[in-house]
Amino acid sequence: MKDTYIYHKTALQLLKYIIExxxxxxxxxxxxxxPIVIPLVIYHGQKDWNIGLSLxxxxxxxEGLTPNIQRLVPNFEYLLYDLSKYKDEDIKGEAQLQIILTTLRDIFTKDSIDLFTTINxxxxxxxxxxxxxxxxxYVETLLRYIFSAGRNLT
Structure with missing residues (x-):
């Protein structure tokens, strides 16, 4: 199985995307x-998200700066959707979106049998x-993703 990790400089990466x-x-x-850009991270790793949500x-x-100095330093918060916290009935939207989100959620957290249930x-x-x-x-893309990211599936 591929190792997943939490990138501790996610806020910096998002800032680069916003600028682009x-x-x-x-x-x-x-x-x-x-334009207004609202940064959003959809997380589906094995570990709990353990980093802050702001630049x-x-x-x-x-944190040690006075408010007058802090207002001169770029800072923003981003939204985090940790898919591991959502049950099937909590994931709303069109069928394609539900499929994508449940597959992302289950790819690292379920055993092979449960993952096959998600795939089916x-x-x-x-x-x-x-x-x-x-x-x-969609099926082709889904299967490519599953076989590249999932546990040693055959």
Whole structure:
């Protein structure tokens, strides 16, 4: 099984993504205004998420700064959705989204038999899609992901 880990500089990585979005948007539209970007992390690792949810928490000495100085230092919080905390009935949305989220949740946390139950449920829902070509592509993508990320499945 592949080892999963929590990246302790997630907030910094998100800041890079936000800047890339802003640069692409301003270059494409030649605009001086930037869109609102709400950073979101969907986590599906084996371990509990054990790092802070803001950029300020990884900036050395940030907490010790006075509020007047803190307001001059970039900081933001991000949303965290730890999929391991959600039951099937808690995961809402279109069938494709439910399949993706439950597969991500189960890939590292379930044994092979439980994972096969998740896969079978996903395939059942995908077969019910009106556009069968889209369903086939989803199944192919799902299986590629499972075999690359999952436990030594055959």
């Amino acid at each position: 979005i802003w640069e692409a948007k301003s270059e494409k539209e030649k605009s001086n205004e930037l 300020g928490e990884i900036i050395q000495g940030y 449920r996903a395939v059942k829902y995908l077969r019910e899609l009106e556009d069968h070509q889209t369903g086939i592509r």
